[in-house]
Amino acid sequence: MEINFSQLAAAILVLSLASLTLIICLEKWRAFELYELHRPTWAPAYVCVFCLGFWISFCFLVALFLAFPLDLVSFICPFASASLTRLLYEEIRITGR
Numbered sequence: 001m002e003i004n005f006s007q008l009a010a011a012i013l014v015l016s017l018a019s020l021t022l023i024i025c026l027e028k029w030r031a032f033e034l035y036e037l038h039r040p041t042w043a044p045a046y047v048c049v050f051c052l053g054f055w056i057s058f059c060f061l062v063a064l065f066l067a068f069p070l071d072l073v074s075f076i077c078p079f080a081s082a083s084l085t086r087l088l089y090e091e092i093r094i095t096g097r
Helices: 005-028 031-038 049-067 072-095
Strands: none
Touching: 005 031, 005 049, 005 072, 049 072
16 A cells, blocks of 8 residues: 555645634634533633644544545544644734734
């Protein structure tokens, strides 16, 4: 089995941008504030963008895996995508763009 690194990098970039878009929409719709108000007592009091980016990317990848035939190697993408999502989110928060 041969791994195509350019396709893997493209998948990481697309997954991170898609999860970043969803995180920004959730923030705009004040879903994080609702979470902080109505969270269970055992849940953390803050929203971790890294964890949220990982789980959103993982869910997107599972949906793509069910729709299209993908290699199991592509399930490494959410790990890299989560860090890229957090980096881009922090950059957007700092610059305000």
